Every structure is written in C-alpha cells, then in structure tokens.
Amino acid sequence: MADPRGFLKVRERELPPNRPVSVRLRDWNEVKDELGKDATVLKQQAGRCMDCGIPFCHQGCPLGNLIPEWNDLAWRDQWKDAIDRLHATNNFPEFTGRICPAPCETSCVLGINQPAVTIKNIEVEIIDRAFKEGWITPHVAQRHTGRTVAVVGSGPAGLAAAQQLTRAGHTVAVYEKDDRIGGLLRYGVPDFKLAKRHIDLRVSQMEAEGTRFRTGVSIGEDITWDDLRARYDAVLIATGAPKPRDLPLPGRDLDGIHFAMPYLHQGNQAAAGDPLEEQITAEGKHVIVIGGGDTGSDCIGTALRQGAASVTTLAIGKKPPLERTESMPWPTDPRVFEVSTSHEEGGERDYLASTVEFLGDESGKVRSLKVAVTQYNPDGSRTPTPGTEREIPADLVLIAMGFTGPEVTDLEEQARVALSPRGQIERAEDFATSADGVYVAGDAGRGASLVVWAIAEGRAAAAAIDEYLTGSTELPAPVTGRSTALRA
Numbered sequence: 001m002a003d004p005r006g007f008l009k010v011r012e013r014e015l016p017p018n019r020p021v022s023v024r025l026r027d028w029n030e031v032k033d034e035l036g037k038d039a040t041v042l043k044q045q046a047g048r049c050m051d052c053g054i055p056f057c058h059q060g061c062p063l064g065n066l067i068p069e070w071n072d073l074a075w076r077d078q079w080k081d082a083i084d085r086l087h088a089t090n091n092f093p094e095f096t097g098r099i100c101p102a103p104c105e106t107s108c109v110l111g112i113n114q115p116a117v118t119i120k121n122i123e124v125e126i127i128d129r130a131f132k133e134g135w136i137t138p139h140v141a142q143r144h145t146g147r148t149v150a151v152v153g154s155g156p157a158g159l160a161a162a163q164q165l166t167r168a169g170h171t172v173a174v175y176e177k178d179d180r181i182g183g184l185l186r187y188g189v190p191d192f193k194l195a196k197r198h199i200d201l202r203v204s205q206m207e208a209e210g211t212r213f214r215t216g217v218s219i220g221e222d223i224t225w226d227d228l229r230a231r232y233d234a235v236l237i238a239t240g241a242p243k244p245r246d247l248p249l250p251g252r253d254l255d256g257i258h259f260a261m262p263y264l265h266q267g268n269q270a271a272a273g274d275p276l277e278e279q280i281t282a283e284g285k286h287v288i289v290i291g292g293g294d295t296g297s298d299c300i301g302t303a304l305r306q307g308a309a310s311v312t313t314l315a316i317g318k319k320p321p322l323e324r325t326e327s328m329p330w331p332t333d334p335r336v337f338e339v340s341t342s343h344e345e346g347g348e349r350d351y352l353a354s355t356v357e358f359l360g361d362e363s364g365k366v367r368s369l370k371v372a373v374t375q376y377n378p379d380g381s382r383t384p385t386p387g388t389e390r391e392i393p394a395d396l397v398l399i400a401m402g403f404t405g406p407e408v409t410d411l412e413e414q415a416r417v418a419l420s421p422r423g424q425i426e427r428a429e430d431f432a433t434s435a436d437g438v439y440v441a442g443d444a445g446r447g448a449s450l451v452v453w454a455i456a457e458g459r460a461a462a463a464a465i466d467e468y469l470t471g472s473t474e475l476p477a478p479v480t481g482r483s484t485a486l487r488a
C-alpha cells in the first residue's frame with residue numbers, strides 16, 4: 001500500500017493546472033500545462049490510494065487496470081515498474097490518460113466521503129515518463145505462427161487488437177481508409193485534447209514490432225470483404241460507428257448546416273497543416289452546436305479557436321444535477337453536469353431547447369434557428385412546447401446528436417455478417433460475428449462508446465482470434481462481447 005495515512009493527511013484532490021484559457025485559445029496544443037506539473041503533488045495524490053480490499057476502481061475501469069498497484073509504485077518513485085503494471089492491462093495509457101472520462105474515479109472508494117484519487121492524472125504521468133525515459137521499446141514476438149490476420153480500421157480497437165496479435169506471433173495488417181492511422185483519435189478528437197504525436201509514437205513502436213499498416217484502402221470498395229477473408233486466416237472488423245443521427249426538420253438543407261464530424265475532421269486536418277480547399281470554419285460566425293456530448297464539446301473548443309463570434313450549445317434535456325442524486329449512488333458512473341476544458345473556454349449552454357425549424361435567407365443560407373422549450377410527456381417522449389418558440393441567430397449549425405451505428409452496406413452484402421436489431425454488428429460473447437473467422441471489436445459492434453471500451457474490446461477480440469487460429473491463447477480478455485458499463 002502507498003502511504004497508510006495518506007488519505008487522512010491529504011483530503012483534497014489536486015491536479016496540475018491547465019494552460020490559461022486566453023493562451024490556449026491561440027493555438028491547437030494540448031490544454032495540459034507540461035510546465036505546471038508538480039511531482040510532490042502527484043506523489044501525494046498517489047499516496048491517498050487506500051489499496052482497498054475490494055478495489056472498486058478495477059471494476060469501474062473496463063480494462064481492469066491495476067490501479068492500486070501502480071499508485072503504490074508511483075508513490076515509491078518506481079516508475080519503470082509502474083509502467084509495466086499499467087501496460088499489463090492497457091496498450092495505450094497515453095490515450096486513456098488524456099481523454100478517458102475516468103469511470104475508475106467515479107467508483108474510487110474514497111469518493112464515498114472525499115474527492116477521488118486523481119487516477120487518470122497518475123496514469124498519464126506514468127506513461128509520459130516512460131516515453132521520455134526511452135522505456136517504450138518494441139516487444140518483438142519470439143516465434144511466428146505463420147497465421148495471418150487483417151484488422152480493418154485503425155482506431156483504438158483495431159490498434160489494440162493488432163498489437164496483441166502481432167506480439168502473439170501472428171502476421172497482422174491494419175487496413176485504414178483514411179490517409180493516416182488513428183480512427184477518431186486522429187480525425188475526431190481535436191489536438192487540444194490529444195496531440196497527434198502520441199498516436200505516431202505508438203504506431204512507430206507497432207511498426208517496429210512487425211504490424212503492417214495500409215492507409216488509403218477502403219475494404220468493401222478497394223478490396224472486397226470476401227477477398228480479404230480469402231487472403232487472411234482471420235479478419236477483425238474495427239470500423240467504428242460513424243453514422244450520424246440527423247435532425248430532419250424544415251430548413252435542414254440550408255447552407256451552413258453540417259454534421260459535426262466533417263467539421264472536426266477538417267479541423268484536425270488543418271491543425272496537421274494539410275491544405276484544404278473549402279474548410280467549414282467558425283471564424284466570425286454565430287455558431288450553434290446541437291447536442292451536449294463529447295462531440296459537441298469538441299466543436300465548441302474548435303469553434304472558439306477558429307474565432308467564432310459566439311457559440312451556443314442546445315441540449316434538448318434538462319440541465320443535469322451538479323452532484324450525485326439518490327438515483328445514481330456511488331459507485332455508479334453518474335450523469336452529472338460536466339465542465340470540459342472546452343466549456344471552460346467559453347460559449348453558452350441552453351437546456352430544454354428543442355429545435356423546431358432552421359430559417360434561411362434569400363440566398364439559401366441558414367440565418368437562425370427556431371427553438372422552443374422542451375416539454376416532457378407522460379409517455380416519456382419530449383416535444384416542443386407550443387407558444388414558447390424563439391429565434392436564435394446562426395451562421396453555422398453543427399449537428400452533434402450522436403451516432404446510430406456502423407456503415408454496413410458492403411459488409412452485409414460481401415461478408416454476410418448478421419446485424420443486431422439496433423444496427424450494430426451482431427457478435428457472440430467472444431466477439432465472433434456470424435461469419436466464420438470474422439470478429440468485431442469497438443464501436444462497430446458496441447455502438448458509439450469510449451476509447452477505453454474500444455481498447456478493452458480490441459484486447460479481448462485479439463484473445464478470441466488467437467484461440468481461433470491456434471486452439472488456445474495466453475492473451476488476456478478483459479471483457480466479453482456482452483459486457484455493459486457500470487452505470488445507474
């Protein structure tokens with residue numbers, strides 16, 4: 001155990017400061033302040049861990065991260081051992097340590113009567129040190145099995161599976177239709193949350209281990225799913241769930257109304273220095289973001305950096321409570337009011353706001369939104385309250401209302417995998433689809449979720465594929481295809 005009296009001596013949660021808003025809005029660099037880190041504070045926080053008999057944080061983390069063990073090692077300054085324990089369950093702590101919403105912290109036992117241990121911050125410090133010290137080296141397989149696996153999609157699910165399978169001795173090729181590796185980490189999450197050098201560093205390690213990467217290849221179009229299956233001994237579908245939920249209201253086809261993803265994709269390309277002919281930009285515009293989740297929040301931070309005149313987020317539901325309520329007790333992952341780093345930077349949040357219509361000018365461009373107060377009906381549905389309509393000026397509208405599932409047209413026709421009633425790719429406990437030797441992991445099978453779940457599923461699917469190919473496996477399988485998050 002770290003310091004046995006640590007949680008009594010230090011009762012407050014302390015995190016390194018982020019860069020000041022006025023400074024960070026001028027660039028695309030990470031919000032985190034590398035210079036503001038204080039090793040003493042970090043050790044004190046690690047020392048607050050009580051090494052609980054039943055560590056609920058393990059259960060809260062979909063990867064089953066061995067949190068008390070690496071808290072203890074960080075507290076003792078044994079950073080090399082700490083990264084070994086962290087890597088035992090998580091291939092990419094540099095991603096989760098930056099952008100995981102940290103369900104481990106909401107289930108930390110200290111959270112019953114004190115603020116939780118700063119688990120995520122300790123995690124990122126362990127991996128950042130490991131990279132700086134040169135401890136992240138390739139783990140090359142000692143023997144090759146002669147079996148081949150195609151991983152389709154290079155998001156966190158595909159990457160985690162590819163790394164596990166390569167290390168198990170299989171020959172693995174990752175196919176990615178985009179021009180760069182990383183999935184939503186590359187072209188969804190903006191640089192100010194996750195600098196892209198972290199993806200590049202990890203991909204370099206994977207290439208040195210023997211994983212092959214093929215960018216600019218769309219399976220289903222450039223190579224059929226059938227051909228791919230014929231060429232490889234097993235296939236993993238890790239293509240994400242990119243189909244956006246639309247808002248088909250009058251005026252939806254006006255200029256200036258976009259889904260969030262093309263906007264964020266371009267924002268990431270621009271930050272990478274790619275030339276863009278017609279970038280959707282918020283510069284000088286009144287921006288309305290419809291939808292209050294992660295994607296909406298990333299739109300806010302991007303729009304503010306582009307110099308938007310104003311940014312307003314419309315959320316159809318009620319403002320969530322500031323603290324846990326009786327219906328979401330510890331250790332469940334509560335739905336409380338969240339303030340992301342982008343929310344700290346500016347913009348307004350408008351709750352109980354139901355969009356009724358998009359209004360345009362004579363040239364066909366959006367000029368405002370008609371919005372009404374949301375009313376909750378006895379059958380649980382939500383509708384606009386008649387007579388409460390008002391207009392909000394808008395030059396750019398970003399629809400960030402979530403995702404309905406994976407793109408499956410080619411898959412269904414060519415690979416003949418069955419779909420669930422909700423449009424996700426159907427999978428068994430072991431992530432196998434209905435097609436022999438074809439597996440699925442991450443958002444494509446689970447529906448739009450989190451990076452930590454994608455990594456956990458990628459690891460578990462890799463174990464199942466290894467067993468399929470060789471008859472047994474020693475790879476860990478942290479979750480099953482039927483797992484659900486610990487949520488009230």
Ligand SMILES: Cc1cc2nc3c(=O)[nH]c(=O)nc-3n(C[C@H](O)[C@H](O)[C@H](O)COP(=O)(O)OP(=O)(O)OC[C@H]3O[C@@H](n4cnc5c(N)ncnc54)[C@H](O)[C@@H]3O)c2cc1C
Pocket residue numbers: 099100101152153154155156157158175176177178182183184185188189217218219220238239240241264294295298441442443444448449450451452454
């Ligand atoms: C804007 C945004 C912000 C987010 N922020 C967070 C956050 O802060 N924290 C968090 O935990 N989660 C966040 N998420 C969710 C998280 O990014 C996803 O849950 C996660 O990336 C899913 O991983 P995946 O590997 O399943 O799929 P993806 O990351 O979606 O990757 C799928 C990849 O497959 C490729 N592909 C698809 N079809 C084909 C094909 N036919 N051939 C070849 N390649 C193909 C795609 O181009 C893509 O690169 C966010 C999501 C979005 C959209």
Ligand code: SF4
Pocket residue numbers: 060061062063065067096097100101102103104105119120123452
């Ligand atoms: S991956 Fe997420 S849930 Fe797991 S320990 Fe890290 S921050 Fe917590």
